[in-house]
Amino acid sequence: MKKVAVLTSGGDAPGMNAAIRAVVRTGIYRNMLVYGVNHGFEGLIAGQFTKMSLGSVADIIHRGGTVLKTSRSRTFMTDNGCQKAFENLHSKGIENLVVIGGNGSIKGAYEFSKSGINTVAIPATIDNDIVYTRSIGFDTAINTALEAINRIRDTATSHGRIFIIEVMGRDCGEIALSAGVAGGAESILIPEIEPDLHQVIEKIEMGIERGKLHSIIIVAEGVYPVMELRDFIQEHTGHETRVSILGHMQRGGMPTAVDRILASCMGKAAIDYIADGGSNVMLSGYDIKVRPIPLQEVIHGSKTLELDLFEIARILAR
Numbered sequence: 001m002k003k004v005a006v007l008t009s010g011g012d013a014p015g016m017n018a019a020i021r022a023v024v025r026t027g028i029y030r031n032m033l034v035y036g037v038n039h040g041f042e043g044l045i046a047g048q049f050t051k052m053s054l055g056s057v058a059d060i061i062h063r064g065g066t067v068l069k070t071s072r073s074r075t076f077m078t079d080n081g082c083q084k085a086f087e088n089l090h091s092k093g094i095e096n097l098v099v100i101g102g103n104g105s106i107k108g109a110y111e112f113s114k115s116g117i118n119t120v121a122i123p124a125t126i127d128n129d130i131v132y133t134r135s136i137g138f139d140t141a142i143n144t145a146l147e148a149i150n151r152i153r154d155t156a157t158s159h160g161r162i163f164i165i166e167v168m169g170r171d172c173g174e175i176a177l178s179a180g181v182a183g184g185a186e187s188i189l190i191p192e193i194e195p196d197l198h199q200v201i202e203k204i205e206m207g208i209e210r211g212k213l214h215s216i217i218i219v220a221e222g223v224y225p226v227m228e229l230r231d232f233i234q235e236h237t238g239h240e241t242r243v244s245i246l247g248h249m250q251r252g253g254m255p256t257a258v259d260r261i262l263a264s265c266m267g268k269a270a271i272d273y274i275a276d277g278g279s280n281v282m283l284s285g286y287d288i289k290v291r292p293i294p295l296q297e298v299i300h301g302s303k304t305l306e307l308d309l310f311e312i313a314r315i316l317a318r
């Protein structure tokens, strides 16, 4: 009987639970013994394994967060940490590991695969910054951000105010760009493009000239200090400007159908791949068609943002 362990690692993302469920249920379907590891790589080092059954993943497909819990483990990145994790798996006869997480976790998975444990990664992060794939959690996060933008738009139009909305995304503008286009933002500031503050002012003034007093500016975290941006806008336009930082609310909540379906397909594919004797890959896909890519290729690749969307936003926001 093949044995496989599954863990979630790094920042949680909506849809992780659907992926865990798919791994556990497909594993059992394919006659494997499946273990859940608590608290990500930390739990691997501490030996926190639980044997999973069909019932252990009942009633979780619709829940945000991760029932296995997660961590950003520094210890795992050390030789000792990695060695301890290997010993824990080895002593239980577990030769396969499924890691559900973002870029940091995939790097961890790649390093760990060198120890001899067959490691399969499933991309999950709201940032959508993993190369060759859509990430589980991104669709939910942009819809959450969009809902917030819609609500802020109501009050912005009522008061004729300018709003700066900061969204998450670490070093990547995917959330800002997608939520900004879908939310009809006047300006979108992302890390991939040098911010042009004078263009932001121009856009606001164009609106004011035709009688539109409100404006929505979406800023990806870290691109520009939002309080300074507020002062700059108020100074240059004389218009009341408010700031709203969405923060971690973008990480929680019920996953969308898109994220649940992607997670289900990837979770199943991970187990099918292991069952067929495959090793050391990340599952990649944008919908139900999922394919394996060698971990080595993934960690050496880098994602490029679809800048056509930026051009669309620039033309439409008037």
Ligand code: F6P
Residues within 6 Å of the ligand: 011, 102, 125, 126, 127, 168, 169, 170, 171, 221, 251
């Ligand atoms: O990677 C997901 C993410 O939410 C990023 O968008 C953000 O920069 C980071 O995690 C926040 O990390 P933490 O949960 O450690 O505050």
